[in-house]
Amino acid sequence: MKLLRFLLLPLLLGGLTVSPAQAQRRATQAPAAGVFVDKEGVLRWTDSKREVALFGVNYTAPFAHAYRAHQRVGADVEQAIRQDVYHLARMGVDAFRVHVWDVEITDTLGNLQQNEHLRLLDFLLAELKQRGIKTILTPIAYWNNGYPEPDSGTGFSSIYSKAEAYVNPRAIAAQERYLTQFLNHQNPYTKRLLRDDPDIIAFEVCNEPRYHEPKAQVTDFANRMVRAMRATGLQKPIFYNIAENYPVHEAILDANVDGITFQWYPQGLVSGHELRGNLLPYVDQYPIPYRNDPRFKRRAKMVYEFESADVLQPIMYPLMARSFREAGFQWATQFAYDPLAIAPYNTEYQTHYLNLAYTPAKALSLLIAGKVFREVKRSQPFRRYPADSTFGPFRVSYRQQLSEMNTEEEFYHTNSTRTQPKKPAKLQHVAGVGSSPLVTYGGSGAYFLDRLAAGIWRLEVLPDAVPVRDPFETASLRKAVTYLEWNEQPLTVNLPGLGADFSLRGLNPGNPAQATASGTRLTVRPGVYLLAARGQSTAAFGADTPLGALKLGEFVAPAPTKQPPLLRHQPYAQATAGQPLRLRVLVGGAGPQDSLLLVAQHFYGRTRTLPMTRGAGATAEAEVPAELLYPGLLRYWVVLKRPGQPALTFPGGAEGQPRDWDFFSPQRWEVPVVAAGTPVSLYQPARDQPRTEVRGTENAFSGWADYVTSAPDGALALRLVVPTTKADAGPAAPGPSVSLRAYFADYLTGRASELGGVKELVVKARSNQPAAAVKVALLTKDAAAYAAPLRLSAEWQTIRIPLSRLQPDALLITPRPYPGFLPLQFRPASQPPQLRLSEAEVLQVVVNGPAVGAPIQVDIESVQLQ
Template identity: 65%
Template sequence: MRSAMLLVGALGALAFPRAAAGQAAHRGDVFVDKAGVLRWQQGKQEVALFGVNYTAPFAYSYRALGKLGVDREQAVRQDVYHLARLGVDAFRLHVWDVEISDTLGNLQENDHLRLLDYLVDQLERRGIKIILTPIAYWNNGYPEQDTGTGFSSIYGKGEAYTNPRAVAAQERYLTQFLNHRNPYTKQLNWQDPGIIAFEVCNEPHYHLPEGPVTAFADRMAGAIRATGCRKPVFYNIAESPQVHDAILNARVDGLTFQWYPEGLVGGHALRGNFLPYVDRYPIPYANDPRFKRKAKMAYEFESADVVQPVMYPFMARSFRTAGLQWATMFAYDPLALAYANTEYQTHYLNLAYTPAKAISLLIAGEAFRRVKRGQVFKGYPADSVFDAFRVSYREQLSEMNTPAAFYYTGSTGTRPVAPAQLRHVAGTGASAVVRYGGTGAYFLDRLAPGVWRLEVLPDAVPIRDPFAKTSLAQPVTQILWNEQPLQLALPEVGDTYSLRGLNAGNAVQATAAGGRVAVRPGVYLVAAAGRAAAAYTAQTAFGTGQLGEFAAPAPTALGPQVRHTPPAQAVAGQPLRLEITLTGAGPQDTVLLVAQHYYGRTQALPMAATGYATYAATVPAALVYPGLVRYWLVLRQAGKTLTFPGAFAGQPADWDYAHPEHWEVPVVAAGAPLPLFGAGADKDAAEAHGVDNQGWTDYVTTPAGALALRLVQGPANDKRPASAAGAPVAALRIYFGDKLAGRAADLASYQAVVVRVRPGAGAGPLRLCLATRDGAAYAADVPVAGPDWQDVRVPLAAFRPAPLLLVPRPYPGFLPLTYAAPGAPGALRLAEAEVLQVVLGAAPAGAAPLTVDLESVSLQ
């Protein structure tokens, strides 16, 4: 079964000490001072906690775990162990009240509530602090049908605060939820020292007037306090900004925010540099005295549809600049479901399945705790190095480098600042401390002079876009348990250290030569030659657990898998290098690239491994002449031959190989136009959205039958007021960096961007923007005239520095829509460009929608 998990080691026996019963637990262990700062009761230090949301006890996660036959308690233990490995010290969850209440608001004792109690206990054993949001307002169906029967199934958000029956149900529910006794911790929820605060409800929807909003917030906060709870009470202020005064006037201790900087549910992985989107988190009422008196937390944040390991550290830093003291990502994927990313298609984070992104969460947590509240930084890209951290979009790398710890998300040339003082190392890829041949994450922790604990996760290889439509029957990441080369360069360990397996079933004993050894996934004791280490066993205490703990997914039983996207173009007369991801091939196997000029000459080329699961070959220039090159990958393994795409038996040269699947790349003459966007070819790779609530996009056909993108400005009405003249109402964004890479020799010859466009009567202005790898933007107007289809030529010399339009639109809506990098960016260098935006500006709205149709954009 593809979802089978391996959990070895004694996860039940933990070392985390419990608070003494009755030790003023009912007062909680944090408070909000008069300046709005959340502080610990003991010592009065400022709170700074960073972590995740995690939803296994409820809704889709709960159902899917059951559908896969997974032991839910074991799943929770696995995931909480991994969260602890990632340094998480904060957990937040909007409780699906619809699954643990009736329509009157009475708490229902059922398996959802029991599993939540179990999760709370496991988190507390790991020292992870908790904020619960008892009322979610959501039903439980997404992405399936709703089945919840609690009060939220009959009262929508719009009436939840005005309908007397709904208000009474919520009041009753809050009272019973806070007075619920957890059978594992033996604590009432309002007394539990591990639960440090409560957020009343999740993302409420309010409208004017403000009076009922304040009255409802006060009543719900009062219901919590009436139980005897003196923990801080938080309330959402970001979801309904039009009534923010009502929340600022409410008798609550703190305010909550969310951040989705490039929107949600793009349907595919977003590419390009999104660091400008997270360079700041400005709050519009930050100077209001009422705001300053309240604590601030981010209950949810995520770089949705982005798997790059660079976003979280910047988001953590920006939250701290904004004064937030708690931030929890939404939502960490359960290990048992992460192979398919079905829980929330737009989110993807799991230590085993997205190792680099997970290590970036570890680094972000350290940044959140190290950066001072309110600390200000220079604008990106100047602030890509801050405190002990470095973030590089170009290298796809985040790092933390302190004397005690060295963390990195990928191979790096950075050297640790104090190698002899290191106590913790975590990363993927290779560094000056660890050279590892696999793709999984690894951790090194010093136990004593010359003795370290090494943990290695299995190889994880992306085989599909994780943000496209998902299914439990469709893995998006393949897990492989391989023996991989490892070389350590720890001064106190030396080159001939011993390696001893610690996790259950791991009986490895080996001695390194020249610092090199081979390892499989598991936990190991690393000891310098001659260092007595027999006293360290799997049961030896380690942090909040034991040395032998290990959790990892079983190998994905799929066989060899291939992932590849052909280049958009090849240049005639130039060799064509092709790189393909292939799993399941060993050194004894043969991997070939079969290349053919369409119905012409065919050549079989050996492919060389350039890294784990990566193979490359170069099609000779003689085969790359104008026309079309099509190609296949052939794997010969154990007497069998497989051909990709498709994993079909046999090979293209066989007389009966009848499968039409192949890859192909058009071959063009040097200097030929380079398409940046074609509506027909790129519709699934582009982001096309309305920018405000007056705009939207659609696809239409031209009179010739070609596909065109339609940018639309809708008519204004009471609910959708007219946009300011020239303000963006709809936009296209598309990444073209990969297209540019294959035409580097031609870039100097291009003089203009040519837009094939049809403007509708009365439509607003059209603007082009080219954004670089450093997030600098250059814009030029498109001088359209008349209502007919036309090719409009915009000289590259016309592009001038301009603020970068942040599309897809950041959420919440009070966040800025543009970003201007500090300093003068200089003239546009085409070789640095990677993103095209086409923006429709607002015109005075008429009765009918105003449209502009866009068929293509190219460099010529």
């Protein structure tokens, strides 16, 4: 699947849910003999016989692009690993997995090379060990090291392809030689052979192989790799990938392996932009088609990779973790955690983005997901979404963009929440983004509070994270997508036992802060602090005081971003005439002393300069008065004024102001102002390319898309294509073949007052096959789908569908989830209520196949409400 990701990209151009003390206990109490798989396929700790449940990440700093990118930004890779492992421990991660880039540490014969990549892997394993984090390694990755750059690896995977690796005798011999030497390699930092290190609990033979019939050849190869590994004296469980090659999955079930491995990319990969809308149904369950096979039941189950790709919402991971446990998994590791040094740019696989400093809410959702994974019982059944969005101490809300955990001792949240902690007096750990009944915080970074003693807490505050660009666009080390800012922010703390007028003392190096709260309020900058109730002595706590596997004064945060100020803003598609319009921008790189002005103009008519109000989370907003909102074109700019420096005008960041005589930048934002009753635009192909998802369903008649122009006016139209069924594909059953998905909720904001009067959905479209089965659907914030058929002809038609004809229907899960055996459609557990347009947010157009005789072509020029 990763190879597909590499090919698509250029084309598309828990703790501290676990306290430090708990982490130390985990490290010191780890069973020396590791783990074993019992007769029922349950992975258990050897000493206690308790079930294993470990949750964490993949992380690739020693290899490939991550290694090279560290060098380009001037980062010391060893120091970077230390910093990242600290953050992983801070997030409660207790599992690490990586597919080793064998191409960088072998020659073409499979001999292990003692080089910098291997040394850094050894160093990483030693750092993880110190934090109590367990490891499963996948020694063979099966591809070169170039992505997203040219290849430079010289090992055996540089000359043998995946499809060749299991049938070419020389490739097989190279893999046997490499596996033998890799397992017998001694880590110079731990002084352990990799096969004997108790913190490396298992091995997965190879990453995402590519197999085909006959099955016997696949089984023979898997068994041969296992024999080579066992011949070294390895006694740990050996896992094997089964999800990548579903047509030959029985070959792996017949192999002599202890466990089998899966991945999950629930909404595909590499969209090239952020996916928006309610995607929680995509992670509602993970049904495995052969789950009742006795061969499956006696194997341990591992998720080697998962990710909510192209999604920033901090709500996906907890439900993914719950679905994994329901399916019986005991290990799950996200792919891939972004190294801190290059996280500003998200060049480490642009379709993924996760870092504690740069994506704080998403990182805390991973922390909560880890707690879900450890708390939920293996194979515990759940109701289907949305009934499952609250379970045990956990709550997930799409509307609030909130994942939450609330127990007597722990309280975690990914966004501001009004939930009352269960037992405030018993709390030991708190972490959040935003505010809660316990903490009111003005910044946008993550913060952590850990109780050290009665009336004494450790506070850790990370810098503000400002997302200035879509992180899933084409990536570059020359383009930051998130700014970090070290701002002073107001903080109010209401913790039982801390009381009012508590003291604050800085702990991390270079942090001399000392203050006394005014009541329960004070101001903080990024750093680590001791908070102590009035009269409480903190003399026993210093920066070097051990706290489990950590020290109290440990703190990792990058310096403030040194790039020009940047504004992020999405103009409305339309605005209603005669009504004031509130505009909001996100500002990165602006200091607290800087001011912002909105310059609004009705084309070449009246112009108003309006002060913008700075809000929370680096936002600023102003209201355009109704006097400028008469039918026509509103255009506007935002001016950033900085003391002692030239003013900057956005979009574009040009020096000067729009009303200067010599201001020449042509860039501006525009909003069409329309009379009430004008159709509300939902989709226009020319305008909406950056938010359009067109995907096939990976079946025998999977479709694709193109852009064409319509006659006679030459407007751009989106063409959905269903190719003719392949001759060797067998009989093709009707079903979804290709679909359009486009998010439009923000387009409705400027016309919100008129939605109550809308009566029809209006689609301008055509098809070369009038009998083609096409439907249009509106999806709501609750992931309910309302659909109606589109009756098309070969000529352009304007089709008017009364909203009353949109009936509840199955939601097509697109982009297509991976692995391919996962469900393609979702129906809510209960019948959804009647459609309310104010709740609608996503458009879908679905074309069903098969195409007989000639490809089906469906052209869409516009979709509107009227």
